[in-house]
Amino acid sequence: MKARAGASGRAAGLSGRGRAGEFSGERAVSGINPVISAGAGVEPPVLFPFSRAGFCFPEGENSASRRFKGTVKSVNSGQRRCDLRRLVDALPEDKIEAARRLLEILLVESGELLPEGLVERLSLIERIVDFLPDGVLAVDREGRVVVWNRAVEEMTGVRKEEVLGRGEYAYAVPFYGERRPILVNILLGNGKEWEQKYEKIERKGQVLIGEGFAPCAYGGRGLHFWTLAAPICDEEGNLLGAVQCIRDIGERKKMEDELRHWSTHDALTGLYNRAFFEEELRRLEKGRSFPVSIIVCDLDGLKVVNDALGHERGDELLRRAAKVVAGCVRGSDVVARVSGDEFAVILPQTDRKTAEEVVGRIIEAVERDNAQHPDFPLSVSLGAATAEDASRPLREVYAEADDAMYRDKLARGAEPHRAIVRVFKAALAEKDFVAEGHTERVKELACMLGKAVGLSRSNLDTLRLLADVHDVGKLGVPEHILFKPSALTGEEWEEVRCHPEVGYRIALSSPELAPVAELIRQHHERWNGRGYPRGLCGEEIHILSRILAIADAYDAMTSERPYRPALSHEEALEELKRCAGTQFDPRLVEIFVRLLSEKGET
Incomplete structure (x- = not known):
């Protein structure tokens, strides 16, 4: 069913529900039926959202009317073409299809034939453009703004009511702080010299694509953007204006900058x-x-x-x-x-x-x-x-x-x-892997024995370093095992027995500690070959490791441990003598006991 608007300027709805809307001479809706009111969310009087002279890019009002008449006939013949559709066709490809599916509306003045349901969907095109995530603006052939969607409003802080119909590059001010051509103007042949202001710009047929930065957008925070400008033409190919899509690529630029930065920088140190x-x-x-x-x-x-x-x-x-x-x-x-x-x-x-x-x-x-x-x-x-x-x-x-x-x-x-030794001492002390002063006491006892057996100055220096770091492998043993107050299980003993090997690998990895790596690995070997980790015996064990083993054992026995009280000086010496020839080098034990007896250890 179709109806023709009356002489009074009323446009009759075609759904059988009566009057759809009435337009005043200023294109204000003075009457609106419940369907449109509910769908559009407006009550009369309200300004008509799209003027003929706006979306249709006219050279004048008369030509706009002529085009509308032709468009209505096209719609009635099933071709579904309109000037607004050309605007949507000019949008980026990823936005066109969604807009096309919704774009089933024509803007007409009273007296024209209306397809069924047209008026009820009158506000859809505005919503389509307004709610596109990218900014969309369009100008007519004279450079006057005819489209300014919500995304552009957010970018610029300028409402469309303030800018529609304005020309002379006034719409560039909220982007750049000055009147200057933007991409739609360049596309229309104005300000070609401004192409160099864009970071990137290329032409694909009649379309211009570019990237740039608008310093005044977002209240002065600035906007990194990708943009596309395309011409708007009528059915005969006559240029009516141009549309520009503006996409905020700030996050992408930030990511690109970060990638560029880290391609030349070290992530740990900067x-x-x-x-x-x-x-x-x-x-x-x-x-x-x-x-x-x-x-x-x-x-x-x-x-x-x-x-x-x-x-x-x-x-x-x-x-x-x-x-x-x-x-x-x-x-x-x-x-x-x-x-x-x-x-x-x-x-x-x-x-x-x-x-x-x-x-x-x-x-x-x-x-x-x-x-x-x-x-x-x-x-x-x-x-x-x-x-x-x-x-x-x-x-x-x-x-x-x-x-x-x-x-x-x-x-x-x-x-x-010395620097590395200080680090290890601090680490061992922090974890309380050794009794306070243990390392220094072992070093003093070992050097006393080393001097007594005639070690060279170089060997004594190596012995001091060995005493400093011989426990480094304990850093690889879980604390709950090292400080367990009761007897260790078989598996726990295996963990403990690994610490000389761990210490060896740690020391071997450092040029500073490599000279004592093998000595660390041997300091729990036994004279009778029943030690660990490799079961060396007798003089297969380096003399510096044999010396350290005696000094380490003596200090361990005379220090309190979680699983036993400390032994007295005499008890410790008796234990050394008892283990001479099995655990320790018997000759070195004899010299050590004599030295401590002469020194009067108590």
Whole structure:
């Protein structure tokens, strides 16, 4: 059923429910039936949401009426075409189909034939455009705004009532803070020189696609956007205007920036990574930044800290070292983590003398940091080298600095050992794996016996280091086993018997402790071959391990343990003598007992 609007300007509904709506001369709805009122959520009088001169991109009112008449005929003949549909067709592909399914509405003035149900769906097109997640705006051929959806309102803070019908680039102000062409204007042939203002821009047929940044959007927070502009044409291909879709890609840009950042930075320390370091070397070789100096910094004992105390403690050392080194150089210098325990610094326009001064500053900064962390100190080895001009590849300079670092490590002798020992002592004490003062007492007793049997100074130094770290393997034994007050089960004994092997692996992983790794593994072997872990006997066991075993056993017997009280000095000596020839080297026990008797231990 169809009806024609009367002379009074009324448009009759076709559902048989009576009057659908009445339009005043100003296109205000003066009457509306219950179906439309409920569906659109409005009561008269209300301004008609879409003017002919708005969505139809007219050259004038008369041409708008002519096009509407032709459109109505097309709809009635089943072709379902309208100027609004051209607007939807110009949207990005991922939005078109949803809009097309809902776009079954024509805007007409009174006196035209209306298809059944048209008026009831009058507000759908506004809702379609308004609730698209992307911003949608459109201008006519003269650059006047005819569409401004809710997403654009949110981006700009400007309501559509304030901007519809405005031209002369006023709509660019809430995006850019100035009147300037935007993509729809460029598409229409205005302001082509503004293309360079976009980060990316490309033309695909009649469509322009770009990316850019609008600094004034979102109240000055700014908007990273992807945008598409497409022409709006009539059935004959005449240009009526253009539509622009604006998509907020802030989260995508943030993710891209993060990916770009972490492609050149170390995730743990925040410093540059090896790839960026090498790229910077290649770049500087072609530049004018000579002299260029390079400093290499190695974090002593990191692997053994990781193995013994866990990677969390090792990571703590790395972050502290990174902060110390970065704090000693200029912001323009490159500080990179180039391997697990090694940092490198590139110092452009820096001669050798200045580079050595930087090395000195790093050493002082490490000392200040260690004063704040006495139980978990940093120990670093440093080397520097300089290229005075471009005649030397910077890779060679880097290798020279690395060699200098290793020479520094050797020259510092026992200093790296002492730093690692302090770390282990603190860790063992923190977990209460050994009685207070146990390590120092064992070291004193072992050195007393070592001197008595004529050990060299070098062997005595090794014996001291062994005494300091012989218990490191206990860090791998669960606390509930070490401190169990009752007898251990067979499985628990197996856990305990593994600690010399664990200590061996820990020490072997560190250049500083490697000299005592095998000695740690042997310190629970027995003279009669019934010890662990390998069942060595007699002089197969290193003399330093045999000495340590006696000193360790004596101090253990005279110290209180969770599972037994302490023995007296005399009781401990008697036990040593009883086990001489089975557990201990009998000759060494004899000398040890005599020394303690002469010393008058009580």
